[in-house]
Amino acid sequence: MxxxxxxxxxxxxxxxxxxxxxxxxxxxxxxxxxxxxxxxxxxxxxxxxxxxxxxxxxxxxxxxxxxxGTNTPAAAATVPLGRLAHPGMPDIWSAVMTRSLTTAPAGPVDPAALQGRVDQTWRLWHTSARNRTEVGALLPGLIRDGEHAVRTLDGEQRRRAQVALSDVYRLTGQATAYVAPAELAWVVADRALSAAQAADNPAAIAAASWNLGNILRETAYPEEALRVVEEAADLIRPHLDGAPEDWRGIYGALQLHAAVTAAREGREGDAWRYWGRGDQVAKSLPQNYLHPSTVFGRANVDFHAVSVATDLKKSQKAIGLADDIDPDIMPSVERRARLWVEVARGHLQRGDRTAALHVMQMAHRIGAETVSYTPSARTVAADLWRNSPRSMRAETSRLAEAVGIATAG
CATH class of the missing domain: 1.10.260.40 (lambda repressor-like DNA-binding domains)
Incomplete structure (x- = not known):
């Protein structure tokens, strides 16, 4: 330069x-x-x-x-980078990696109010087409307030604050997936689990383990991911009789997590066995039940069947399963967009680029940031751009540019 x-x-x-x-x-x-x-x-x-x-x-x-430039006052600084870039990452990095070890000069934090804010932010994650940007703007404040609450409260109030803080770090893991540097991803996953264990809350521990399993799977540790979610399922299973619905919801989410992990390893029998367990949990819950953070429920079990079939390279089955799904019954924008990405992957496996393009355009209209910051979606968009016939080049280029894939030259 x-x-x-x-x-x-x-x-x-x-x-x-x-x-x-x-x-x-x-x-x-x-x-x-x-x-x-x-x-x-x-x-x-x-x-x-x-x-x-x-x-x-x-x-x-x-x-x-x-x-x-080297002669400007702001020259000396290191910028944290993940696999993909997002402008909210520096502020989140600062909140996570520079947490105070002393009590901040702030007023008391009500753990119930903190949990309410976290629950609202989870809803925003699932309902906004710009979920990473909007949730990312709220996370630094939630992280700092959660840490402050845990440092300053005691007894039952402190345990409630620890559950809320665990939720905050789980949400941070979701919102920074693929954009966080590896070291931040591991710190966030570990803090979520540590806070849940300190609260001695089986449901919180299971949810944090679900989050840790995501990190392990996405960083090429599938066996460790399966071990973590199986242990979490074993931990919470004895508590399910008479437990709140959300405890069964997270138990079901662990089964679906294991199903996708096994499918990506080509373990077809195990994948459908885990999926079947999740299906049984969904049948034991009300038809309209939805877990607040994992969105486990009837619709998500059906969505995961498409994902399992796609990961097993059973494209015909995946598309057939998708044909029987009404995507609008899923209130999560993020999850609906990911469903259409899975369907597009199925069409691409069959060589039907026209259908794949159409479905990817639908996914992008539903959840633009979900598509832009999900590697599997970007892979489909890049494949369409590079390999589609000339008649589709204009549309595939527009999609690639919207997703953030370079199309110059």
Whole structure:
């Protein structure tokens, strides 16, 4: 990079070198195209350190001096990066990795009110098409308040705060999946489980184990993932008789987690056996039951059947199962978008790129950020862009650009 380039010129060079359009970069920073245009042209000066961090994360630049230049005051900074870039990641990183070891000068935190905020944020995660951005903006405050509550309360109030804090870290794990650096993902998963164990709450421990299982599976430790969720299921099973519905809900979610993990390893018999257990749990619950964070229920069990069949490369069965599902009965926008991604994968396995494109466009309309930040969805979009016939090139390029995949050249 030429040392004489301005910050705006450096941003433009980095953006263009990554094949990223101006609208895509502006959207990743939560800003308008005209704002970015003025920054790049030098018409507007960029002095906000948080915005610099957001730009660096979106451009996948780990050293802020690459953007600011070595002679600027804000040059010395390291930007945390995951596999994908999201502008909210620096603030979440700061809240998780710089937690205070002393009592902060703040007022008392009511654990019931804290749990209410966490529950509302889980609902936002499942209902917003921009769930990572909107939830990510709330997480730093929830993390700090949860940590403060655990440090300052005692007795039963402290145990309730620990359950809420475990929920906060589970939600953080969900909202930062694929965008968090590996070290943050592991810290978040461990803190969720540690807080649940400190609360001595079997349902919270099972939910945190479900979250840890996600991390293990996505980082290529499938056997460890299965061990964790099986142990959690064994822990909570003796408590299910007479327990609240949500305890059975998390038990069912553990079975579905194991089903997908086994399917990805090609273990067809085990995958359908675990799925069958989840199906039995759903049948024991009211027809309209929905677990607040995992969205376990009748619809999600049916959705997971499609995922299991797709992961087992049984595309015909996956598409047939999807044909019998009414996706609108699932209130989670995030889960509906993921269902259509699974269906698109099935069509792609059969070589039907026209159907795959149509279904991926539906998925993106339903949950844009779910598609943009899910590797399996990006893989489908990239495959369509690279390998579709010329007649589909314009539409596949638009989808790839909307998802954030470079289409320049």
């Amino acid at each position: 030429d040392a004489d380039l301005t910050t705006g010129e450096r941003i433009r060079v980095l953006r263009e070198s990554r094949g990223m359009s101006r609208p895509v970069l502006a959207q990743l920073c939560g800003r308008g195209v005209e704002w970015l245009k003025k920054i790049e042209s030098g018409e507007r000066e960029l002095t906000s350190h948080p915005l610099l961090l957001q730009l660096a994360a979106a451009l996948q630049v780990a050293d802020l001096s690459v953007i600011t």
